[in-house]
Amino acid sequence: MRLENDQRRAQLLALARTAFSARAYDDVSIDDLARDAKISKGLLYHYFPTKRVLYVAGLSAIAAELVVAVTSIPADLAPIERARAGLDAYLEHITRHRAAFISLMRGGIGSDPEVAEVIEGVRRRMFDTFVVDSPFAPLLIGNPKFEISVRGWIGFVEFTTIDWCVNPRLSRAEIRDLLTEILFEVLRVVSPPVFRTQ
Amino acid sequence: MRLENDQRRAQLLALARTAFSARAYDDVSIDDLARDAKISKGLLYHYFPTKRVLYVAGLSAIAAELVVAVTSIPADLAPIERARAGLDAYLEHITRHRAAFISLMRGGIGSDPEVAEVIEGVRRRMFDTFVVDSPFAPLLIGNPKFEISVRGWIGFVEFTTIDWCVNPRLSRAEIRDLLTEILFEVLRVVSPPVFRTQ
DNA sequence: GTGGGCTATTGACTTCAGGTCAATACGGGA
């Protein structure tokens, strides 16, 4: 069946997302995908020049959705509420797209620079959402200890979240509150004394 | 040149470790390795039945060395000193085997279960070293919030450490102390009030 | 020393998946 460029592209992208979420990169063959789409392999290569490009396109779409979910929270919240709401959105989104999230974060192709860049982009956006946009950020940005700690906290979140996907021993609210609390403890540890209100 | 089984095996393992540390899994070909070892490809397959097995063998060796480095610290230290010493050994070892460490943690084959198991083994050993062997552990083990937090902290460490390898903005001692401090803050947050001495 | 057997070693072969390309089918506009 002949399809318009955009429709065919969207169909292939959707198929790829499903396949790469369910199976590992190497376990998804282009022939399989073409067969699923009921087209020839040549046509698939007409739309995506390499398997890796197709994979990255799918991954980017997943990442973009995650970023939208996390960053579309009210801007006028207090820092701690902002973090809590962002984490809530993050966890909610992940709950609904478990397989996609895991394949995103586990990085099907460990060392591919483009894949790394996609994941890094998600982290940067999270960093911005949780910290840069907060009122005291201007005083913290540029402080290595601070920046390193916040990135470390993001590692904490990713780790915890992946564990949680596999084996949810705490409720979403509990995880959210735990991560929030730890973020602020971390900030307290690395902040200049002026911020240590407790 | 004809070699004894063990020697040939060791030679191939060493070559593989070097190659896989320097380049990505897919960028290392069996033909290359065989050529480097000045043997035929068939012989290589006589020693390691698949490329993946060879890769995992190299990775396991790297992981084992890291574990040895971290766990061979005096057993009679106070918990906080134990953690600090363990982290010091960890960072020292990583400094000396940067490429190997990064290839271990980035997981050249993201979704391979055996690779995941190797990395998971390292984490488990670190968990044990830093926490289980400490005096108050019996009261904390089994508490989900606690276990999740410590695993999260390990994520914090891995993240921070990889960043640090690429862009060392703090000294090793500073990173070590930061990670130690954060571990104890995390423990404080999730511990029953009885442990909150500060 | 020599013949026999064990094992390290070879190299040509197979397989399979990613990627290429010239040729074709289809549809809309003049």
Add this chain to the structure above:
DNA sequence: TCCCGTATTGACCTGAAGTCAATAGCCCAC
């Protein structure tokens, strides 16, 4: 109805993983 652009095909190429029957070198019994 013809023409042209583009979606589509399928046969082909390539390179790397993995196989295997055959060989070469060494040690030991005689």
